Amino acid sequence: MSPLFPGYHPAWESEDQAMLRKHAAVFFRREATPHQQRWADQRQVDRAFWNKAGDAGLLCLDIPEEHGGGGGDFGHEAVVQQELMLAHDSAFGFAVHSTIVAHYINAYATEDQKRRWLPGCASGTSVLAIAMTEPGTGSDLQAIRTTAVRDGDHYIVNGSKTFISNGLHCDLLVIVVKTDPSQGAKGISLLVAETSELPGFSRGRALEKIGQHGQDTCELSFTDMRVPAANLLGGVEGQGFYQLMNQLQRERLIIGVGGVAAAEAAVVEAIAYAKQRTVFGKPLIEFQNTRYVLAECKTDVLAGKTLTDHCVQEQIAGTLDPATASMAKLWATEKQVEITDRCLQIFGGYGYVMEYPIARLYAAARVQKIYGGTSEIMKELISRSL
Numbered sequence: 001m002s003p004l005f006p007g008y009h010p011a012w013e014s015e016d017q018a019m020l021r022k023h024a025a026v027f028f029r030r031e032a033t034p035h036q037q038r039w040a041d042q043r044q045v046d047r048a049f050w051n052k053a054g055d056a057g058l059l060c061l062d063i064p065e066e067h068g069g070g071g072g073d074f075g076h077e078a079v080v081q082q083e084l085m086l087a088h089d090s091a092f093g094f095a096v097h098s099t100i101v102a103h104y105i106n107a108y109a110t111e112d113q114k115r116r117w118l119p120g121c122a123s124g125t126s127v128l129a130i131a132m133t134e135p136g137t138g139s140d141l142q143a144i145r146t147t148a149v150r151d152g153d154h155y156i157v158n159g160s161k162t163f164i165s166n167g168l169h170c171d172l173l174v175i176v177v178k179t180d181p182s183q184g185a186k187g188i189s190l191l192v193a194e195t196s197e198l199p200g201f202s203r204g205r206a207l208e209k210i211g212q213h214g215q216d217t218c219e220l221s222f223t224d225m226r227v228p229a230a231n232l233l234g235g236v237e238g239q240g241f242y243q244l245m246n247q248l249q250r251e252r253l254i255i256g257v258g259g260v261a262a263a264e265a266a267v268v269e270a271i272a273y274a275k276q277r278t279v280f281g282k283p284l285i286e287f288q289n290t291r292y293v294l295a296e297c298k299t300d301v302l303a304g305k306t307l308t309d310h311c312v313q314e315q316i317a318g319t320l321d322p323a324t325a326s327m328a329k330l331w332a333t334e335k336q337v338e339i340t341d342r343c344l345q346i347f348g349g350y351g352y353v354m355e356y357p358i359a360r361l362y363a364a365a366r367v368q369k370i371y372g373g374t375s376e377i378m379k380e381l382i383s384r385s386l
Contacts, residue, residue, distance in 0.1 A: 002305070003086065003268045004298055010309040012075045012316055020061075021079045027056050028087035036360065039091040039214030043206035044168050049092065054124025059098045063106050068119030074099075074250070074315045078257045078308075085261035086268075088357045090364035091214025093129075093166040097121070099254045100247070101128035104174055104190065108234040108243050117172055117192070129170035131161035131220055132244070141176060141244060142185050146222065148177035150229065155179070155191060157200070157225040163371070168203055168216035171195055175222075176244065179237045188240035190233040193225070200225030211363030248373065249325035253311050255372045256325075256332035259365075260304035263332075263339040266361045267297045270343035273350075273358075290346060297339045304332050323385035330378035333368035340365045 001021070002008045009018070031052055039045050053059055061076035063069025070076060077099040084094055102121050105114060105128075120126030137143045146159025157177060164170075173193045180187030195201055204219035233243065271294055274285040284290050311328045314320035340362045344351035351358050369375045 002264065004264050004301055005305075008302075008305065010075075010305075010312065012309065012313040013079070014075070016072070017075050017079050020076060021083060023056070024058060024080050024083035025086070027053075027058065028083055028089060032084070032089045032092060033087045036088060036091060036214060037355070040360075041213075043213060044216035045091050045093075045214060047169060050097075050124035050127055050169070052124070053092070053094070054122060059094075059124055060102050060118065060122035061098070063102055063118055063122060067106070067114050068122035069102075069106075070122070074253075075312055077254065078312050081254055081258045082261040085258050086265050088265060088360065090212045090360055093127075093169075093215055095251075095254045095258065096130070096165045097128040100251045101130045101172075101174055103250060104130070104233065104243060104247055105192075107247065108190070108239070109192075110235050113192070113231075113233070113235075121172070126171040127166055127169040128172050128174070129164055129166035130174040130176075131164050131167075132176045133161060133163045135160060135162050135219075141188070141241065144176055144178060144188070146175065146177050147181065148175075148179050148189065148191050148227070150179070151226075153229050154226045155229060155232070157191065157193070157222040157227055160219065160221040162219045163207070163217060164220050165215060165217050165371075167218035167220055168206060173220070174233065175227075176240060179240075183238065185241040186238050188244075189237045190240040190243055191227050192231045192233055193227050194231070198225060198227075210366055211360065212367065213363075249320060249322050250315070251372045252325045252329035252378070253308070253315055253320065255368060256304075256328035257308050257312065259329075259332035259336035259368050260301065260308050262361055262365060262368075263297075263304065263336045264301045266340040266343040266358060267294065267301055269358050269361070270294060270297070270346045274346055284346065293342055293346065297342055300335050300339055304335055308332060321385075323382050326373070326378040326381040329372060330375055330382065333365075334375060336368055337365045 058080055061070035061072045065071035148155040148157045175191045177191050178187050179189040200223045202221045207217045274290050277284045308328050344358050344362050347358055350356050
């Protein structure tokens with residue numbers, strides 16, 4: 001149930017998904033919300049939390065049951081992401097693991113690879129990450145420099161990646177590599193590294209970020225790292241760029257879905273604070289300016305829910321196009337930052353103190369306009385559909 005709009009039910013939400021929403025809400029408020037500060041201090045969630053989420057049936061919900069998943073659709077993933085945001089979580093790398101990387105394996109892996117990897121992803125025993133960005137390469141994936149050179153039954157991987165979410169915990173790492181540097185985009189492949197006790201694989205320190213302090217994000221480096229050729233995703237070289245482009249709309253949509261839910265959480269916090277905070281002898285909510293700001297923010301949240309729910313419906317139907325997914329990501333993340341900033345202002349000085357959820361929501365929001373494709377890249381992609 002939406003805390004701002006109790007009677008609101010997305011058209012795509014089934015009875016099963018409504019039950020999942022209640023289950024996820026209880027789970028995250030009990031198992032995630034109380035630990036946000038501790039996870040922020042240690043720069044990562046507890047490793048056991050992945051197993052708890054798996055045991056609770058909250059991972060890989062739209063992966064087929066035959067491979068250990070929930071057998072649902074994208075709506076199940078959207079429900080979990082929304083409830084995470086409404087529980088004020090900014091630490092658990094759910095979307096990267098479950099909504100994004102698991103689907104590279106589900107969409108492109110061979111049957112043998114799916115049987116090997118997906119059940120562990122659904123149970124939480126194998127944490128997923130994807131290594132795209134490099135220290136000198138962001139949105140331009142064709143410019144990556146990490147190489148994978150075939151040597152018998154293995155690839156020898158050399159290079160480095162940065163800003164890797166779930167980098168400290170990942171057991172399975174999908175790496176964007178150049179298997180043929182002379183071929184440009186056609187020379188890119190995706191290679192899956194099983195990181196446990198892997199010679200040549202090195203994890204850097206947790207990066208000190210503006211927000212999302214509990215989300216483990218780090219640099220990774222590969223020095224003559226040997227990965228079995230059997231771990232080439234799909235078994236055919238040169239398919240990586242195609243695989244990336246065809247999965248990015250899932251990533252952009254789930255970021256947009258989370259952005260609207262986080263904005264809703266900010267408005268809920270601001271309304272509650274405005275009702276109990278007294279200024280000049282009366283509650284802050286009784287001042288016209290406060291009411292008008294909150295009215296505008298609530299309206300924007302409903303507009304965002306309508307946009308992202310439309311896109312979720314299209315994704316479930318298999319008809320969501322990249323430009324529309326980019327619109328959802330662009331609008332939702334830009335509004336998330338704007339709404340959270342306006343809500344923080346209502347808290348005055350307390351909004352600048354990290355022990356208040358509104359401050360953590362504010363700090364966590366800024367990166368939303370960057371990862372998954374910057375707002376500027378989203379505008380470029382949308383403009384191509386004009």
